[in-house]
Amino acid sequence: MVSVPSDQRQAAALAPESVKILVAGGFGVGKTTMVASVSEIPPLSTEELLTEASDGIDDLAGIEGKTTTTVALDFGRITISPKLVMYLFGTPGQDRFWFMWDELARGAIGAIVLIDTRRLDASFAAIDFFERREIPFVVGINHFDGAEHRYEPEEIRTALAISPGIPIVPCDARKRDASKLILIRLIEHAMSRLPAQASA
């Protein structure tokens, strides 16, 4: 076995544990707004470079430069303690970028899927994605100004065929407390789905 130099060990001791939560949903549903409302830093953005060879990306018609395009990814950070940091990732809702969620979702606590009640179907792909992969998620209903009808959670459940166990929470992504509450609901939901605790 190779011994690790002590300064490497020292550096490693500085690295906190990290956890991820995804903020998903269709175009313009309030993902970045929610990340911003709870993040300790203004949301950062980065991008992933896609080539035509990337999985399933064959419909980049119209993108100049032919070989590549980029997908923007917003994220925020919540330092829970010097030993634990949480990241919130929001990414575009276009169907053609869903494969990106596979990497993002790996090892994540779960996802918050936001819904704009004026365009319910915009978030259907996200719900379907997490349901299929059995990734814990909760649904947040953003009541945008101009929405004619204030949906009750059970109406949304029926309209989008959301499974009975999935929490559906009215929220306002602009409000820190509402975003905090939905994070709490998600973590509690993820805990409720853990296998029953072994007695050890």
Place this chain on the structure above:
Amino acid sequence: MTGDETQWFDEAAGPLVRPYAMTGGRTRPGAAWLDVATQVVTVPSASERLGLGPEHQAILDLCHRALSVAELASYVNVPLVVIKVLISDLMDRGDVVVRPPAQALQAPGRDLLQAVLDGVRAL
């Protein structure tokens, strides 16, 4: 070659050229498992910076405190795929160490979730 999707690129060189210049056109198997939330920290003795490009240097300067792969990509202003290769170079040199997310392959366990829950409640 307009539009914000491509504004990151070297205008004269066009797409692909700049990431290739920075990474030497390499893709690295070691880079693929770096998660967006993986923590990166500079090793204190990392000193000989000969042969390192400005992006490598920027990573070493930023990581005196731990930062995630995603934060580094954002601060250094390169795509994720590029930052992963650069970090992987520095790992090979022993200049940085990384800590993958708590549960790199499966969902986090009960104790960790409880710690996160307590933390979020206390925000």
